[in-house]
Amino acid sequence: MDKNPEESTDSISCLIQELSSLPGIGPKSAQRLTYYLLRAPEGQVRSLADALLSLRQKTKLCTICFNISDTDRCPICCNSKRDARVICIVEQPQDILALEHVGAYHGLYHVLHGAISPTEGVGTEDIRIKELLSRLKNNQIDEVIIGTNPTMEGETTAMYLNKVISPLGIKVTRLARGLPFGTELEYADDLTLTRAMEGRQEF
Amino acid sequence: MDKNPEESTDSISCLIQELSSLPGIGPKSAQRLTYYLLRAPEGQVRSLADALLSLRQKTKLCTICFNISDTDRCPICCNSKRDARVICIVEQPQDILALEHVGAYHGLYHVLHGAISPTEGVGTEDIRIKELLSRLKNNQIDEVIIGTNPTMEGETTAMYLNKVISPLGIKVTRLARGLPFGTELEYADDLTLTRAMEGRQEF
Numbered sequence A, B: 001m002d003k004n005p006e007e008s009t010d011s012i013s014c015l016i017q018e019l020s021s022l023p024g025i026g027p028k029s030a031q032r033l034t035y036y037l038l039r040a041p042e043g044q045v046r047s048l049a050d051a052l053l054s055l056r057q058k059t060k061l062c063t064i065c066f067n068i069s070d071t072d073r074c075p076i077c078c079n080s081k082r083d084a085r086v087i088c089i090v091e092q093p094q095d096i097l098a099l100e101h102v103g104a105y106h107g108l109y110h111v112l113h114g115a116i117s118p119t120e121g122v123g124t125e126d127i128r129i130k131e132l133l134s135r136l137k138n139n140q141i142d143e144v145i146i147g148t149n150p151t152m153e154g155e156t157t158a159m160y161l162n163k164v165i166s167p168l169g170i171k172v173t174r175l176a177r178g179l180p181f182g183t184e185l186e187y188a189d190d191l192t193l194t195r196a197m198e199g200r201q202e203f
Helices: A010-020 A027-039 A042-058 A093-102 A129-138 A152-168 A190-198 B010-020 B027-039 B042-058 B093-102 B129-138 B152-168 B190-198
Strands: A083-090 A107-111 A143-146 A171-174 B083-090 B107-111 B143-146 B171-174
Touching: A010 A027, A010 B042, A027 A042, A027 B042, A027 B093, A042 B010, A042 B027, A042 B042, A083 A093, A083 A129, A093 A107, A093 B027, A107 A129, A129 A152, A143 A152, A152 A171, B010 B027, B027 B042, B083 B093, B083 B129, B093 B107, B107 B129, B129 B152, B143 B152, B152 B171
Parallel strands: A083 A107, A083 A143, A143 A171, B083 B107, B083 B143, B143 B171
Antiparallel strands: none
16 A cells, blocks of 8 residues: 555545454455445445444443443343343453343343453453442342353453352352364363363263 | 344444445454444544545546546546556456555556446446547557456456457557466466466566
8 A cells, every 4th residue: 555645545545544443354355345335325334324423422331230232221131021130240241242142041241341361450440340249239139140251361250250259148150161062072172171071061 | 133132232233233234244243343343432433434424425436547536537647657658447446456556557547347247237338448448549548458357257348348449559468367476386276277378478
């Protein structure tokens, strides 16, 4: 792009640059998307721009579970059909999306907005643990499911959460770790295999 | 996404849907991008939305070469340092971007906005051939480089262009076809190998 600044015009190179700055979109994809949008119906481009603008203007954190929502209380917290005695703790709002997509869970959530990471300077004060504990103390909760990621940070966070929640007399469980569906044992990494062995279940 | 409509809120699912409709962006990427944008600086999201809106409002086709430009005449056609006696014919505006990126060409362009394709019902009348011929007749042109894609449609278009341009007494050349850089002979397809052999050059 540097050799010939005249290669493209302002509006085009401007959008290519904006799109390139997004994660997972390289300069080539940004270019392809831009030329696609040049030919797409004008309404589609406008809807996309509008959706981008509303995203930040309309969304806020749910005051109960810290999910991202257009309302003060997210649709999950507002849904009286959900089991309010079970809370699944996740790192990010998008983890809720993944779990809801499966449709196997009907309790509530709590979004930490991060995980404890000494290397990145994220401590217990930097994620929504304080709010979780006050929520657990002020409500009748039977079970807390720890749904942090099976990573170093997620494990550390899970261990810390178990340490602070157990004394409250609440049952603490953890999403099962093991071999992902569709893979072959041969290609599984050592840590996954170790956990699959440790967590083995009876038929 | 269908099982639990409450999994996400309106603004979020709206943007995910808009992004999913773009080529090369699947539902997972759309989701990842949306949650990225939720955390990105507000200015970045606004710039992206603005860039999308200006893209369609500000751009037009260059009246000379049909490149896409913010001005009536594109910066390449306006540049007096470029060789106005050589025209490279390409299928799409993004092909200009690719060639300019290389920086090895200093003539002008002509964008056909398509290629002849009987199967898709694109005939000689549907792409900018008429405008090309009138441009060739009304200007002093020494050489026309055919830069259509090495596909069935591109080849058909190239043959047709050669047939109609040659009688005007203008030299017609074609971008070399052969083995792409960095590949291994072993993995090249038959057509590429055939062309690499046919087009072999002396050392």
